[in-house]
Amino acid sequence: MASAHHxxxxxxxxxxxxxxxxxxxxxxxxxxxxxxxxxxGAMALVIRAELFQPGLQIVDPHFFNQxxxxxxxxxxxxxxxxxxxxxxxWQLPMMIGAPDMALPRMNNxxxxxxxxxxxxxxxxxxxxxxxxxxxxxxxxxxxxREGMAVDFTILSIHMMGISSVLGAINIIATVLNMRAPGxxxxxxxxxxxxxxxxAFLLIAVMPVLAGAVTMLLTDRHFGTHFFDAAGGGDPVMxxxxxxxxxxxxxxxxxxxxxxxxxxxxxxxxxKPLFGYDSMVYATASIAFLSFIVWAHHMFTVGMxxxxxxxxxxxxxxxxxxxGVKVFNWxxxxxxxxxxxxxxxxxxxxxxxxxxxGGLSGLMLAIVPADFQYHDTYFVVAHFHxxxxxxxxxxxxxxxxxxxxxxxxxxxxxxxxxWHFWLTVIGMNVTFFPQHFLGLAGMPRRIPDYALQFTxxxxxxxxxxxxxxxxxxxxxxxxxxxxxxxxxxANKVWEGAEGLxxxxxxxxxxxSFATAPKIK
Amino acid sequence: xxxxxxxGREPAPRSPELRRAIRRTALLLAAIAIGMFxxxxxxxxx
Numbered sequence: 297m298a299s300a301h302h303x304x305x306x307x308x309x310x311x312x313x314x315x316x317x318x319x320x321x322x323x324x325x326x327x328x329x330x331x332x333x334x335x336x337g338a339m340a341l342v343i344r345a346e347l348f349q350p351g352l353q354i355v356d357p358h359f360f361n362q363x364x365x366x367x368x369x370x371x372x373x374x375x376x377x378x379x380x381x382x383x384x385x386w387q388l389p390m391m392i393g394a395p396d397m398a399l400p401r402m403n404n405x406x407x408x409x410x411x412x413x414x415x416x417x418x419x420x421x422x423x424x425x426x427x428x429x430x431x432x433x434x435x436x437x438x439x440x441r442e443g444m445a446v447d448f449t450i451l452s453i454h455m456m457g458i459s460s461v462l463g464a465i466n467i468i469a470t471v472l473n474m475r476a477p478g479x480x481x482x483x484x485x486x487x488x489x490x491x492x493x494x495a496f497l498l499i500a501v502m503p504v505l506a507g508a509v510t511m512l513l514t515d516r517h518f519g520t521h522f523f524d525a526a527g528g529g530d531p532v533m534x535x536x537x538x539x540x541x542x543x544x545x546x547x548x549x550x551x552x553x554x555x556x557x558x559x560x561x562x563x564x565x566x567k568p569l570f571g572y573d574s575m576v577y578a579t580a581s582i583a584f585l586s587f588i589v590w591a592h593h594m595f596t597v598g599m600x601x602x603x604x605x606x607x608x609x610x611x612x613x614x615x616x617x618x619g620v621k622v623f624n625w626x627x628x629x630x631x632x633x634x635x636x637x638x639x640x641x642x643x644x645x646x647x648x649x650x651x652x653g654g655l656s657g658l659m660l661a662i663v664p665a666d667f668q669y670h671d672t673y674f675v676v677a678h679f680h681x682x683x684x685x686x687x688x689x690x691x692x693x694x695x696x697x698x699x700x701x702x703x704x705x706x707x708x709x710x711x712x713x714w715h716f717w718l719t720v721i722g723m724n725v726t727f728f729p730q731h732f733l734g735l736a737g738m739p740r741r742i743p744d745y746a747l748q749f750t751x752x753x754x755x756x757x758x759x760x761x762x763x764x765x766x767x768x769x770x771x772x773x774x775x776x777x778x779x780x781x782x783x784x785a786n787k788v789w790e791g792a793e794g795l796x797x798x799x800x801x802x803x804x805x806x807s808f809a810t811a812p813k814i815k
Numbered sequence: 816x817x818x819x820x821x822x823g824r825e826p827a828p829r830s831p832e833l834r835r836a837i838r839r840t841a842l843l844l845a846a847i848a849i850g851m852f853x854x855x856x857x858x859x860x861x
Contacts, residue, residue: 398837461848469840473833499848507855522859537855 325382368432393476436523478814490555553690565632638712642693653681674734718766725759
């Protein structure tokens with residue numbers, strides 16, 4: 297139970313600046329992610345506006361390249377990752393019966409590094425020569441030769457990496473040490489499991505990215521030649537190091553989404569999650585496999601055939617644990633007492649649409665096919681189905697699911713459903729035609745294109761603007777719910793199971809001052 | 816003696832055993848992260 301003493305906290309700005317409370321920090325992460333969603337989204341709309349018709353209309357090609365680079369960096373490091381850390385901060389202590397995160401002061405630091413990192417990144421747009429334009433992968437040698445914006449980007453990536461690693465350490469230390477008595481690992485909610493595994497991935501690979509960009513920095517300014525062929529270096533080595541980080545990063549961006557969906561579907565199917573143990577093992581298998589598939593991003597660099605075969609088959613193997621997950625979600629819904637409130641709509645859409653992204657990933661895993669698809673819009677369609685109709689839909693579903701718990705008020709269900717349908721239609725109109733563009737041969741990362749690609753590009757742009765503007769509804773729903781509304785019960789959803797629903801809505805400032813007993 | 820937080824910003828104090836366990840976990844993980852960074856640089860230093 298929370299005592300009056302424990303509910304005391306500073307007010308005003310100092311509450312947010314100096315907070316060590318997991319809920320406050322969770323809120324900060326989520327609001328930061330929402331803000332960056334609009335910044336990164338605005339950049340996407342610049343890209344799509346330019347691509348509405350062939351020829352150069354709105355921006356010059358160099359600025360277009362800056363937009364593609366910044367859009368990706370912001371959406372990956374500024375939206376999806378902070379949103380998931382926000383969910384982890386809010387939910388993990390409540391789900392495992394802990395009063396707070398294990399390292400509350402470090403938690404504050406993990407968050408407050410981020411606004412500075414992104415201010416630095418965004419300020420590079422005003423640097424001489426403009427922002428970074430080498431793509432989010434910062435491939436050498438292009439990134440070695442670009443202007444000072446790359447230095448801004450490298451420093452900001454270091455800051456984001458430190459923030460992520462500190463957050464991951466905190467999450468692992470919390471889950472391993474702060475569980476309520478009786479909650480053994482195989483009783484943990486699946487969202488906790490997926491985050492535990494994701495945190496290990498973060499600790500293993502964020503330092504590798506830091507190493508890669510450090511070598512980039514020394515190549516740029518300190519006379520080394522890691523990636524410079526003229527000095528005995530190897531540009532392809534940069535790609536190997538980057539993707540050794542980059543592929544596990546893809547799973548960092550999706551495993552917590554699997555966890556969110558695995559919380560939502562059983563609640564609205566009013567059945568326990570089908571195959572809990574297999575879900576845990578599938579998550580761990582995906583995490584392991586993510587370390588041995590990196591070179592499928594670079595099949596066309598001229599690898600030995602044996603290497604291509606290894607990475608092709610290893611990549612295809614990921615379909616097995618992923619298939620287990622999709623099967624389990626469907627089996628959870630099978631003959632359940634289903635109802636379709638907004639969080640469930642997002643979760644069901646996730647299962648359908650993420651699977652489309654997974655299947656196009658399998659197509660890309662086939663080496664001879666990848667030679668055709670590589671660097672085309674098919675790849676753009678694939679990873680947007682995984683990240684937008686995957687990660688982003690899960691984040692939105694999770695927000696609707698727990699918003700009543702966090703705020704103590706029910707959100708507006710009608711507006712929520714409008715938001716869902718406009719978002720899902722917008723996403724599909726934006727990204728589905730990009731499959732056809734890629735298969736027809738339209739390259740990615742270009743501001744201009746041949747005439748025959750016009751119609752599908754126009755559909756894609758119309759969808760993007762629908763998707764972008766429908767997110768105003770999300771802001772309206774969130775603001776309305778924070779400000780007031782129908783009082784939410786402690787157990788907001790009839791079928792919800794878990795410790796967080798035993799607390800009041802909104803929960804006390806420190807979740808479980810006395811640890812609950814788990815049977 | 817474990818200091819009681821004055822402002823309520825932090826949760827109630829933890830037992831010394833729990834504090835030690837958290838510290839041990841955090842230091843081990845930090846060592847892994849630093850190790851991965853150093854390994855990435857050293858591995859490619861030639």
